[in-house]
Amino acid sequence: MxxxxxxxxxxxxxxxxxxxxxxxxxxxxxxxxxxxxxxxxxxxxxxxxxxxxxxxxxxxxxxxxxxxxxxxxxxxxxxxxxxxxxxxxxxxxxxxxxxxxxxxxxxxxxxxxxxxxxxxxxxxxPLTAITAWEALFDRLGISKTGADAGKTVLIIGGAGGVGSIAIQLAKELAGLKIITTASRPESREWVKQLGADATVDHTGDVVAQVRALGHQYVDYALCFNDTDAHFPALAELIAPQGMIATIVENTRPLRLDALKSKSAGFVWEFMFxxxxxxxxxxxxxxxxxxxxxxxxxxxxxxxxxxxxxxxxxxxxxxxxxxxxxxxxxxxxxxxxxx
Ligand SMILES: NC(=O)c1ccc[n+]([C@@H]2O[C@H](COP(=O)([O-])OP(=O)(O)OC[C@H]3O[C@@H](n4cnc5c(N)ncnc54)[C@H](OP(=O)(O)O)[C@@H]3O)[C@@H](O)[C@H]2O)c1
Structure with a gap:
């Protein structure tokens, strides 16, 4: 063959x-x-x-x-x-x-x-749908039937392969309010067409931009790009008792103690x-x-x-x-x- x-x-x-x-x-x-x-x-x-x-x-x-x-x-x-x-x-x-x-x-x-x-x-x-599904519903424990509708999720890397299906599942099944990073006009347009409610630029200050949208915290965070670079902002933005999932390997230690006072959770998703x-x-x-x-x-x-x-x-x-x-x-x- x-x-x-x-x-x-x-x-x-x-x-x-x-x-x-x-x-x-x-x-x-x-x-x-x-x-x-x-x-x-x-x-x-x-x-x-x-x-x-x-x-x-x-x-x-x-x-x-x-x-x-x-x-x-x-x-x-x-x-x-x-x-x-x-x-x-x-x-x-x-x-x-x-x-x-x-x-x-x-x-x-x-x-x-x-x-x-x-x-x-x-x-x-398949690969991205399995990843997004498992991250949203199995790892973060978000309801597929709308019990968490209206809660907020911050997605890092919304226009990529995983983000493109995660946005649709988070909107269509979970009814979440979706804030996602997208750094270019064409990626911003793409994520909005898929159901994102708001975008922020990952090349700038993500914490300040999310707060400028009126969200002191987000209920869930999904990291689909550069966990090393984005973890500090996610730790800052995650709500008390919120949950962060990442799919991207870190190369430096992550400061998990930053989540302690909020009793926030951190979980991996690996679709294999x-x-x-x-x-x-x-x-x-x-x-x-x-x-x-x-x-x-x-x-x-x-x-x-x-x-x-x-x-x-x-x-x-x-x-x-x-x-x-x-x-x-x-x-x-x-x-x-x-
Ligand atoms: N654990 C698992 O099971 C699993 C499964 C699938 C993928 N992954 C991993 O997840 C990552 C994403 O996969 P993918 O298929 O979605 O990738 P991808 O399609 O290559 O992602 C490209 C997108 O990432 C955005 N981006 C680039 N640099 C960024 C940064 N520094 N911060 C935030 N966004 C950035 C770009 O959009 P803009 O710059 O325009 O915003 C671009 O549209 C990869 O590292 C992959 O190996 C893991």
Whole structure:
């Protein structure tokens, strides 16, 4: 099968950073689906995994953790899907990724593709939707049925892939009042169209800007960019007994003592946790992806595609990695077909 893979971990402008390769087609066992990939999306995790280091892979390593495709075959223990089903999923960071014609994925982390979307528009969603859903509803404990409606959330990084779906879920399901960072006219316009109530500029004083909007504190904070830089402002702005969730690794110690007097909480979201640790509730990702598909098909939320970079090959994926690494992407990059 065709695939895009790496053997060496190189800067993206190196000619061998990503390679077009031919690999054996895998076979489904256990609870795995064998999926014929139709479209993929690209995420910062791709360039973070690819980041330069001395390690060398003896067999080419396939990256990519967002896909939409069709089930080609199923393992003997599969109960949720059958061959021919159209699916979308992010997959498992510990296994080969989706930048290949065929991929194995555990059925418990796969959803039925939204009927109303083509494969490329569907591929934009899974990784970011799982992240945003788990952050909002599982980690912050916000009600999906409106019990927290009217409370405030501050989102750092609203125009990115995760922010673009988080804004929609926070508005449509939770009814939150959403303040988000967006530093450019085009990212401000994008987040407002998705449902943000107000924007602040992350290149300026976020605390002062949120307070100028009339909010001394926010009930929830979601950090989707640069936890090191933004944590002090979030600690200042979080309400007494409020909750902060971040999805971005810190590189310096965080001053958690800043939250003590407010009895505020801090929690991580990592969307690969359930698959990585095979948690007993990993089927929750199957369920939430199906709920995302229903929300899409009923018109309550929309896909977050920002750009289509053409067919799936090393040249186009290198272009996508380079764009994402620049940190200015609005919405998601998708690629389709081989
Ligand atoms: N833990 C998990 O499970 C998980 C899952 C998904 C992603 N992530 C991580 O979350 C981060 C965001 O992912 P993503 O896909 O949303 O990224 P992305 O699409 O690349 O985000 C790009 C957006 O970030 C904004 N931005 C750039 N620099 C910023 C800064 N210093 N502060 C605030 N906003 C800034 C930009 O908008 P403006 O500058 O115009 O405002 C741009 O639109 C990445 O680090 C990714 O690895 C973690």
């Amino acid at each position: 065709k695939a895009v893979a790496l053997t060496h971990y190189l800067p993206i402008d190196h000619p061998d950073a990503l390679l077009d390769v031919d690999l054996p087609k895998p076979q489904a066992t256990g609870r795995d689906l064998l999926v014929k990939i139709e479209a993929i999306a690209v995420n910062p995790v791709d360039y973070k995994v690819r980041s330069p280091k001395d390690k060398v892979e003896t067999t080419p390593r396939v990256l990519g953790w967002d896909a939409a495709g069709v089930v080609e075959a199923v393992g003997p223990e599969v109960t949720l899907f059958k061959p021919g089903d159209a699916v979308f999923y992010a997959g498992d960071i510990t296994r080969p990724g989706s930048n290949a014609e065929y991929q194995l994925v555990d059925e418990r982390i796969v959803g039925h593709k939204p009927d109303s979307l083509n494969f490329a528009d569907a591929a934009a969603l 946790t359930r698959a990585m640790f095979q948690t007993p509730d990993m089927i929750e990702q199957h369920k939430l992806l199906n709920e995302i598909a229903t929300l899409i098909d009923s018109g309550k939320i929309k896909t977050t595609v920002g750009a289509h970079y053409g067919v799936i090959n090393a040249a186009n994926l290198k272009h996508a990695h380079a764009t994402l690494e620049a940190g200015k992407m609005i919405g998601k990059i998708v690629l389709a077909g081989f």
